[in-house]
Amino acid sequence: MHQTRKTHLILGVVVVAFAVFLMGVWIPLDTTTGVVETVRRQTVIGDSLAPMVAGVFLLIGGALVLLFERGSPDQPQVDMINLKFVGLVAATLAFGFLIMRYAGPLTVWATNMLSGGALEYRLLRDTAPWKYIGFFLGGVFAITGVISLTEGRLSARALGIGVAAILVMIALYDLPFDDLLLPPNGDV
Amino acid sequence: MTPLDYVWAGVLAVFQGPELFSLLGLPIPVTVVMILCGFLLGIAVGATPGLAGPIAMAISLPILISIFGFTPDALLPVMGFLIGIMKGATIGGAVPAILFNTPGTPDAYMTTLDGYPMTKKGQAKKALKVAHFASVTGDTFSDIVLILCAPFLAILVEAYLDLPEKTALLILSLSFIAAAVGGSPAKGLISTGLGLLAAYVGTGQDFYPRLSGGTDVLAQGFPLAAAILGVLIVGAVFHELALFWREKEGTRRAGPDEASSADQRLRVSDIRRLMPYISRSALVGTAIGALPGIGSTLAATLGYALGKRRHDRRKAEGDPGFGHGAPEGVAATEAANSSVSGANLIPVLSLGIPGNTAAVFLILAAESIGGFNPGPSVFNFTVDVVNPEAVIAFGLFTCMILANLMNWTIGGLFMRAMGVMTRVPKQILLPVVLILTLTAIYVQETNMAAVWFTLAFGLLGYGMRVLAISPLPFVIAFILGPKIEDSARQAFAATGGDAFFLLTSPVAALFMALSVLVITLSTRRKKGAT
């Protein structure tokens, strides 16, 4: 092999640093009982012990990577272009979920502005067509977006597939069941 | 009730359960229909590159739960469906491996080595038949071992292990998984540590939800479905999408060269010739499957290697060697990777320790529905009061046997019809599957936070794949983490606060010593190998 990659070096350092932060800062500050506690004159295990064990696993794992695998020839290559692509896919999904969450309430708000009514989305969340607005728009955006990203172009076919897939999902989850709620209607 | 009564009650629970409809006056029990549906779906997703059993299980679980509800009656139909998927996907995975040189599931990779050459020689149908026969034989053998072993192991554990020993046993399994899965023990430890940490956020015994930073979002911890499906499925989809995007249809698949001039029949003489390979591989696969965490990929590799050694010595002049289209190669691989699936359920049902993704999904189903907690107490054969969990356990065994029967009778036929599935384009399938999975999680959790968590865990899972860290220890640690903590807490309190409670009993001390040994040895081996 030519030049050794630094993937393992970086991985080891990051994991060890995180483990130290976890055990030194996060656990002590964000847990109310220690590793062991005395309750009712009895010594019992506190809430800090288990996360500490997780920290020890990370510390040993990170240290082993640094000690034994730092120079290993079979290190994975981290491809920045790939990471960017996955980042874009995740961002598309995230934006789709935001649409899913807020499209319904926004439509209700707009309707109220136009008609002067006092509708509330929360009370309409199990009433068609309100309940489908967010899921439909957000879902179609997410599917079409990810297909387009992968294919490298926007196409009518991608949009068609998005619409068809979301309609099938509505038919699958919503139509047959009274007590199932599509996103975001369970917790608005 | 005697143990035999429990076995019979389990069988009846499957056949006398709620009936779906009656056919010619014969009531058709819903569980049987569910196993069949799961089985057919499993073959289809197994045959589709980019999909696999776990994805099908993830998407169907919330739908199934809403059909059957949160009652103990729901357990057998839902889990029967999952078992059907598990069995179907195992044989389905061989289809694209043989026809197109692309494994449908990761464990089918070794099947391509001889299966595709057979296709090129015009023996595609025969290769599929060999794969199916070997797979079903291995699977059936493995199930028999499971059914015979799990109850006895559970009774042994319950009779001889006290709280400290149970804690030590859980620690041993986790160390073993960390050390054995994913090639590098260091990365296994990292994956395990992350899984434990995720499991401990927001939980704990105190009224302050630990590690939540005081936020309400983290106070309830991460939902099981979000963590498992995020890391396992969303992460895998991200990875596949990135790979596909990089290759950009560079490799257009050619159709199989179906020159069916060759003899496509699987004859008795063939079976006689293949049986030694199948039985060896079945033994290897079952033994490996019984250990938690080691997947079917290793079993397939070992089975293939063993078969190759034997074949090199014994093959007749003129027969193809391994790698050049030997039916023995297909048989050795498929028998090995299929015989993992049954034995893999031994640690789940007897100890509550999931060994592979299918077991993880059975636990997810059991946790979501409730009323069945896989673990040694399941096989508590109470005499006066019926222990419903034991009935469910034997019902599950019945489901597995039924699924095997379906596999023997109609499995081969459906498998050979699934060639078309391999033509579904990935870049369309994967985004749809992604949204379907996330919708399924939302429907089950009814919480937008769960969807965001899943997305975050998906990115984590993708990162782990990029860094060649296996996500399986993460998932298993996430499931076992709370169990280990509870069990350690109880053992510590029960022994009156003995700081050395894990070392005072010989059995517990042995388990602890083995845990250390497993990790040190695997580190050594890795170091020696590089």
Add this chain to the structure above:
Amino acid sequence: MTSVFKTALAALALAATATASLAQDWAPPGPIQLMIAFRAGGGADTQARLIAEELQNRHGWEVIPENVTGRGGLNMANELRGAANDGTVIGIAVTETLGYNLAAAPDAAMSPADFTGLTTTAGFQMGIVARTDRGWGSFEEMIAAAQGGETIRFGAMSPRLADLAYLLSNAQGVDFNIVEVQGGRAVMDGVNAGDLDVGFMAGIQRAGVAAGDLVNLASGLDVPLVQSPDAPVLPDLGVPFHAGGEFVFLAPAGLDPAAREAIAMAIAEIVQDEGNPAGEMISRAFGGSTVILGDDLTAHLQAQYDQAGELLAAASE
């Protein structure tokens, strides 16, 4: 319990005449979200889901159940407190959640005044239970064994019960190794597997006791158990508290009285009628319904909260 129940009914009858028309006219303005503070699949969860189904059948209200578990019901309480108080969000927990658990978690910054009690459904036949083949026929025999030097592992499924076990050991002059486990089912599994010697069981022991596999050594209440009336009660054993409690339906504070009345009555009618699946299940699993409503329930919840303070103080000495 029965006396409380009767006064409750009387109070209800009075209140009913005043608000009957209002309550009868009430209908939820949208689907009702039911937050269940218990894990899916257990008896408590099944009860809640059956009641939800029956509400839908009888009144056409759309009830959507959701499990919000963790921290002894405090996670559910926290979510419920901030929810809309128009009758579209209700929850089910145990009285212990608003009693001991709120009192023990000052960080949570909640009090019973943040909630409107709707109705209780069933009480706990809390017993101190061991396996029959452990060899103790009575509570005194267990104490004698402890005094003889045997280690006794005492299972408790909540901090409150652990406190009570501790007070019990103090009053009896022995030491228990108190083991806190998650959920009532885990106590029974532990006792059955021999991992625990004895533990608090809230009614789950019924079938086992009836079959003779388990024995109620003592009542965890201040009244005798229905199933084992001869077992001593906690105050007789030197503990001036009791481990009793009920399942309780709650809504956020400030719920409209008409809505409170309508929902509470609807649930109370279901749990008291054994002719529907929910009522049948409650009678089978919990030995019958216990209904406390209206102002009595408000007072009952407040009393549990106040008493929890005394218990916490006593157990931390």
